[in-house]
Amino acid sequence: MRKIKNKILGSVILIVTLSVTAISALAYEKFSTILEAQALREDTIHLEQTTNQMNHLIDDVQKYAANMVNDELLQQFAARLQYPSTYDELSAYHDVVTQLTKFNVLRDYLESSAIVRSDGKVFWSSLYIDPYFEQLLQQDWYQKILKSNAKSGFSAPHTIMEPQSKKVVSFFIRFDPQYGGVLLLNIDYSAFESIFQYLSKSFDQVAWIGPDRTFLYQQGIEAYPPEAEVLAADGPDIKVTKHNKGYYLTSTFDKSQWSVFTFTSKDRFYEWVGDIVRYWAIFLALCLMLCFLLFLPIISNIIRPILQMTKAMKQVSMGNYNVQLSFHSNDELSVLKNGFEMMLGDIERQMSEKVEQERWKRKMSAELLFAQINPHFIYNTLNTVVYLARKKNYTAIEEMIESFIGILHDAVNIGDAGLYVTIKQEMNIINHFVRIQKYRYPDRFELVWNVEEQAMGDYIPKSLIQPLVENSIFHGFSEKESVGHIEIIIRKRSGRLRISVKDDGCGMSQEKARAIMNGTLPPARLPSGAMKQIGLWNIRERIEYLYGQEGRLIITSREQEGTKVSVLLPSRQHSAD
Known part of the structure; x- marks a missing residue:
């Protein structure tokens, strides 16, 4: 009888294993494609969020600078090149510093600001005049601003000493021609860097690109992405490019010449698929364990009546007719049991069995009811x-x-x-x-x-x-x-x-x-x-x-x-x- 039980249990486990394996194999290819597409969509959403943050920061800087150049006190100071005395000029400069300070404190990202008059003099928001600042404007980042003849724009990241070394991105905006001069806003580089550092958590490579494809920020990347097949353009800002090693996502920022691109390798996608495979292996092991735990008592219940009937027949063959079968079943074995008991003439036992069987059915009905x-x-x-x-x-x-x-x-x-x-x-x-x-x-x-x-x-x-x-x-x-x-x-x-x-x-x-x-x-x-x-x-x-x-x-x-x-x-x- 043990052989029968082992055959039944083995067959059940084999069927479950083959069924789960076949279903998993069919679903694997489709599921991996869906998972890759979903991961790519999540990366696109992350890049869209970063783009929106940058656009908001750029827009805020531009509008704030526009308000500043429309300030009457700053306009008058930029327009006036001659003063009766140095004292008068310093007094006017003091008023301008006070006004610039008021503007600076209203934006956390502003490190400092300055007015560059049309005569080349630089007036910093720190209330002192130093040849260093005039020398600072001889650097390439400012000379490119002068050559561009643009009304406003951003410079490349550069370093200023005020009073210690600080990396900034300068935004310039020109006063109206009747006043002349330029307003410079020195924005803390970390205000931009923090946005891209957060983006780096979601991608293998991240780069902030300036004009002429210069790197303003880079993480995990050394060169501009190679030309590849454009897979999709998600709106006017996000472009998805498929490469043999992964996907490049490129986004441009409004009202600036900046852009950002990211790279996600396919290995990262398949790491997630590997997690699913491991989960499937655990799931299969649990299924087999549950099959063993659930079907073993069921099979034992099926085999137990046969064992009892075998023992009872041996007792009868030895001349012992005072035997009873205690199992309960609703299948063919119950018919054999009743026939066996009728052969022995145990009518009382049959009556007792029917009462017990009816009580069992009522209890099961009550259980199955709910x-x-x-x-x-x-x-x-x-x-x-x-x-x-x-x-x-x-x-x-x-x-x-x-x-x-x-x-x-x-x-x-x-x-x-x-x-x-x-x-x-x-x-x-x-x-x-x-x-x-x-x-x-x-x-x-x-x-x-x-x-x-x-x-x-x-x-x-x-x-x-x-x-x-x-x-x-x-x-x-x-x-x-x-x-x-x-x-x-x-x-x-x-x-x-x-x-x-x-x-x-x-x-x-x-x-x-x-x-x-x-x-x-x-x-x-x-x-x-x-x-x-x-x-x-x-x-x-x-x-x-x-x-x-x-x-x-x-x-x-x-x-x-x-x-x-x-x-x-x-x-x-x-x-x-």
């Missing part, structure tokens, strides 16, 4: 996840999937140990269900728990409270426009539990409530639940079967005012399965 998950609930939940995925609401997706897994785990936990749960466990499942429904029906209802601490450890039938919450959500508030309120009240008094679910929904007639409590309303006329096919009628039947006269179902309701459903049970601190 062990099924409505396909509509699965469909609606997954449909909501698809909607949230399109909205890229990943936090909501994560919460819904966690709650859905919790409900599935609860649903498959059926057996002798799963017929009863503690109130605390039931609360956890209801919270999972309510979280999913709140994403499906946002701002339609609120749930409040009112549970005594001493009742948390008491055992109640599984899925006893949840159908009552379903009825309140799907039927109590179906025609109500305002937000509905559900309150779950659990009290423990004198060895008994009182579980009440109260809502302020549409309610029902008193005649219908009495019919449900008395069992005179057929279950087909009751509204079905959205997650499990259990209505008030089924709850009443379960309470009657499990507790007899010790359990009661009480319904109080008024149309358009709300419903309160109460269940009275004996208090139990251990499972009664």
Whole structure:
């Protein structure tokens, strides 16, 4: 018999392994392509965000400088080349420094500013005149500005001494010709550098390109990208270029001659695919382990009756007719068992077996009654996840999937140990269900728990409270426009539990409530639940079967005012399965 068990178990594991492997192989190529496209899209989004940041900074600098050159005091100072005395000129310079300082403090990125008059004199915002600044303007970065004849623009990064070495990017803007002169704004290089350093976290190579393809910032790259096939142009700013080693993304900045390009290698994409392969290997190992753990007891249950019948036949062949078969089965083995017992004439044993078999069937029916998950609930939940995925609401997706897994785990936990749960466990499942429904029906209802601490450890039938919450959500508030309120009240008094679910929904007639409590309303006329096919009628039947006269179902309701459903049970601190 052990050979039969090993053959069955081996066949199951082989089928599962081949099925999972075949499906994974078919999905691998498609999935890797989708993953690469998704990763490329994320890189494009990161580059777009950086482009927007740079454009915002450039635009702010240009507008701020335009405001400064329109300042009357600065215009007059730039226009006036002669003063009666050096003292008068220094006094006017002092007023200009005060005005420049006011402008400087309003922007964190401004390191300093200066006015270059048409006669070549430089007046810095630090209130001192030093030949160093006139020499500074002889450098290439400023000479290119003069030669460009542009109204305004940015210089290449350069270093100034004020009072210590500082790397800056200068923005120049010319005063109107009637005033003459140039306004220089020295912008801290780190204001630009921080933007590209953040971008470097998402790419293998990053470069900030100035006019004539000069590098203003570079990380992990030594040369301008080679010519390659242009894969796509995502809008006017982002261009995606495919290379044999990866992808280049290029973006230009508005109102400037700057651009940025990034590089992401294909190796990085396939590292992610490698993670998926490792995940698949772990998933396959778990599948095999679960197959072994789940099918071993099933196969043992199938083989056990055959072993018992073999032993019984040996006993009969030795002359011992006082034998009994204790296994229970609903297949052909049960027919053989009954025939064997009839042959022995053990009528009493047959009667006892039928009673035991009927009790077993009733218990399994009670378990299966609430062990099924409505396909509509699965469909609606997954449909909501698809909607949230399109909205890229990943936090909501994560919460819904966690709650859905919790409900599935609860649903498959059926057996002798799963017929009863503690109130605390039931609360956890209801919270999972309510979280999913709140994403499906946002701002339609609120749930409040009112549970005594001493009742948390008491055992109640599984899925006893949840159908009552379903009825309140799907039927109590179906025609109500305002937000509905559900309150779950659990009290423990004198060895008994009182579980009440109260809502302020549409309610029902008193005649219908009495019919449900008395069992005179057929279950087909009751509204079905959205997650499990259990209505008030089924709850009443379960309470009657499990507790007899010790359990009661009480319904109080008024149309358009709300419903309160109460269940009275004996208090139990251990499972009664």
